[in-house]
Amino acid sequence: MTDVLIAGAGPTGLALAAELAMAGVSVRVLERREGPGLPRPVGLQPRTAELLELRGLDPADQETEGPSGHFAGLPVALDHSVWHTRHPRVINRTQDDVEAMLAEHALKHGAVVERGHEITTVDVGADGVTVDGRRARWLVACDGAHSTVRRLLGVPFPGRTETYVATLAHIRLAAASELVPARAAHFSQVTRQANGYWSMLTPLGDGGHRFVFGSTTTQPGRDAPVSDTEVTEALTALYGAETRLGEVYGASRFNDATRQLERYRHGRVLFAGDAAHIHPPLGGQGLNLGVQDAMNLGWKLAATVRGTAPEGLLDTYHGERHPAAARVLRHTAAQRVFTAPNRGENVEALREIVVDLMRLPDANRYFSGLLSGLGLGYPGARRVPDLDLTTSDGPTRLSALLRGGRGLLLDLGDHPVPPGFTGQVDHVRAATSDDEYRGRLLLVRPDGYAVDPAELGRWFG
Numbered sequence: 001m002t003d004v005l006i007a008g009a010g011p012t013g014l015a016l017a018a019e020l021a022m023a024g025v026s027v028r029v030l031e032r033r034e035g036p037g038l039p040r041p042v043g044l045q046p047r048t049a050e051l052l053e054l055r056g057l058d059p060a061d062q063e064t065e066g067p068s069g070h071f072a073g074l075p076v077a078l079d080h081s082v083w084h085t086r087h088p089r090v091i092n093r094t095q096d097d098v099e100a101m102l103a104e105h106a107l108k109h110g111a112v113v114e115r116g117h118e119i120t121t122v123d124v125g126a127d128g129v130t131v132d133g134r135r136a137r138w139l140v141a142c143d144g145a146h147s148t149v150r151r152l153l154g155v156p157f158p159g160r161t162e163t164y165v166a167t168l169a170h171i172r173l174a175a176a177s178e179l180v181p182a183r184a185a186h187f188s189q190v191t192r193q194a195n196g197y198w199s200m201l202t203p204l205g206d207g208g209h210r211f212v213f214g215s216t217t218t219q220p221g222r223d224a225p226v227s228d229t230e231v232t233e234a235l236t237a238l239y240g241a242e243t244r245l246g247e248v249y250g251a252s253r254f255n256d257a258t259r260q261l262e263r264y265r266h267g268r269v270l271f272a273g274d275a276a277h278i279h280p281p282l283g284g285q286g287l288n289l290g291v292q293d294a295m296n297l298g299w300k301l302a303a304t305v306r307g308t309a310p311e312g313l314l315d316t317y318h319g320e321r322h323p324a325a326a327r328v329l330r331h332t333a334a335q336r337v338f339t340a341p342n343r344g345e346n347v348e349a350l351r352e353i354v355v356d357l358m359r360l361p362d363a364n365r366y367f368s369g370l371l372s373g374l375g376l377g378y379p380g381a382r383r384v385p386d387l388d389l390t391t392s393d394g395p396t397r398l399s400a401l402l403r404g405g406r407g408l409l410l411d412l413g414d415h416p417v418p419p420g421f422t423g424q425v426d427h428v429r430a431a432t433s434d435d436e437y438r439g440r441l442l443l444v445r446p447d448g449y450a451v452d453p454a455e456l457g458r459w460f461g
Contacts, residue, residue: 002028003305005129005136007149009033009113011095012273012290013142014102018055019298019446021109022405025305029106029113030131032143036096036103040168040250041202041210043284044098045069046080047373049087050386051295054448056403057105060091071283071331071367072338073191074351076358082365083374084385090284090372092184092204098287119143122152122269129268137305140270140297142290145257147275155266159259159278159329165222166214169231170250172207177242180209195237208249213238216342226251256280256336258329264318272297277325282335283371285328292373293321299405299446303461308424310461320378331370381449387437389430398444401428405446407460409453413439418453424460 004020006013009031020027044052049059069078069090081088103113122139123130129139141149150157173180181190184203191200199213213234220230232245260277264270273290297317303309338351357363369375377383387398389412401408407425409417412432418441421427425443432438443453451459 001128002026002134002136004028004138004140004301005030005131005134007119007131007139007141007147008143008273008275009099009103009115010142010144010273010290011098011102011287012294013140014099014106014113015291015294016140016142016272016298017111017113018102018106018109019294019405020302020305021106021111022055023299023302023306025302027106027111028134028136029111030117030119030134031113031115032118032148034116036099040095040170040252041204042093042095042098042287043069044091044093045284045288045372046083046085046087046090047376047383048288048291049091050085050374050399051292051448053086053386053399054295054402054446055105055405056400057101059087060093069284069368069371071358071371072335072354074338074355074358075189076355076364078368078371079364080368080372080374082361083369083372085372085374086386095287119148119152122149124153124267124269127268138268138270138301140272140301141275142271142273142294143275145274145278147271149269150261150271150275153266153269155261155271157259157261160257162222162255162257164214165219165253165255166212167220167226167230167234168252168254169211169213169226169248170204171209171211171231171248172246173209174244174246175242177240179239180243192238197234197237199234199238201239211235220253222253222255224253226253254281258333260322260325260329264322265315270297270301270317272321276321277329279329279332280336282332282339285332285371288373289325289328292324295447296321299407308461310458313459320381324376324378327370327376378449380455381445381451384437384442384444384448384450385434387432387434389432391428391430396430398448401426402444402446402448407446408442408444409456410442410444412437413441415441418443418456420457425456 003026006029009029013029017027017029044059052059121132128137141147190202196217202210235243258279264276272293300313300317304314389396409425409427411429441453442450444450
């Protein structure tokens with residue numbers, strides 16, 4: 001019997017598989033697709049980049065000099081550096097590239113990925129789950145917004161249906177007018193509205209463009225194929241007849257539906273990523289929210305499988321991540337107000353006031369923390385930056401000490417170990433020049449959040 005089955009080999013499922021496999025849990029991922037996803041550009045938010053680095057993964061192929069993220073496309077750059085991060089910018093990658101990186105990481109640690117498998121039956125018992133005849137102790141649904149597991153189990157997915165359908169196309173241009181942006185820039189500088197269309201057209205640096213567009217008068221079906229004719233008509237309306245389409249090398253639809261499960265755990269089945277929550281793609285949150293779900297759930301489920309989890313540990317997954325996603329659903333709903341194609345004068349007045357607010361340092365820090373994930377904390381758990389440290393073995397960083405996926409008792413002074421310590425986390429003495437942390441005793445969870453060392457037993461048994 002497999003310890004954990006995971007439905008879906010997207011970024012969420014693969015990140016979770018790696019976390020479980022690192023902890024010695026047997027895990028098998030079932031994926032309907034035969035290969036990786038489309039080369040769809042995605043943005044890794046600073047907190048996601050930090051989490052990947054905690055496991056020794058390189059979140060960026062090269063230094064990124066693009067826009068630093070935005071709130072609702074308002075023309076104010078978000079300053080992530082105030083959060084003491086080594087990743088102060090949104091990192092541009094493609095989804096297939098991120099999936100390949102996470103798949104390699106998961107397979108290296110012993111996870112099994114079975115592609116070309118479409119799930120048809122799920123039976124849940126008191127002590128396990130059967131998926132198409134495969135037995136497992138637990139099942140985690142990471143199979144996206146149209147989750148098959150969620151449908152087969154009849155789990156309600158309450159929320160708001162879409163008000164628009166938009167198109168995302170990856171294109172190459174045969175010719176471009178002066179209206180076409182010459183380089184990647186802040187969201188507010190690559191958006192346009194004209195002749196019944198709205199769009200965002202972003203050069204990708206490889207000769208291609210990401211073309212996001214929609215019509216203010218007609219709505220395509222959510223599953224309707226994207227034709228070259230449709231893309232050409234939108235390009236002409238927005239950027240003039242001088243702008244001509246060369247080719248479309250990938251296209252899909254998306255909408256602004258907003259939904260969230262009431263509970264992330266249903267007996268032996270857990271939900272993560274888009275299977276648990278969906279929202280408009282404003283601010284580039286989707287992939288990031290799912291990977292962060294996985295990093296939160298992985299060590300807790302692994303401890304539960306191994307029988308070392310203290311009582312209630314697994315329930316903290318819902319307790320922490322459900323409010324985190326609800327927060328994203330709220331701020332993407334707020335961004336809808338500012339990005340709607342047909343804004344009235346009241347909304348324009350509100351935009352001006354919010355832009356003025358965002359230029360204030362404290363307000364900018366708030367919005368930056370909201371969009372980047374760096375401002376997220378949990379009750380009794382606070383993000384720790386990637387501190388520079390010196391141990392008896394020489395210079396190192398906090399991220400290097402967490403690469404094994406275990407908790408860490410980090411003594412930055414000269415403290416006795418707390419009662420109940422039996423080696424269930426790594427114990428390291430180190431020095432730091434950081435004034436905020438020098439001399440402290442930190443109990444750091446595998447997902448990079450510090451908790452009270454006196455609560456060692458609560459978190460690690």
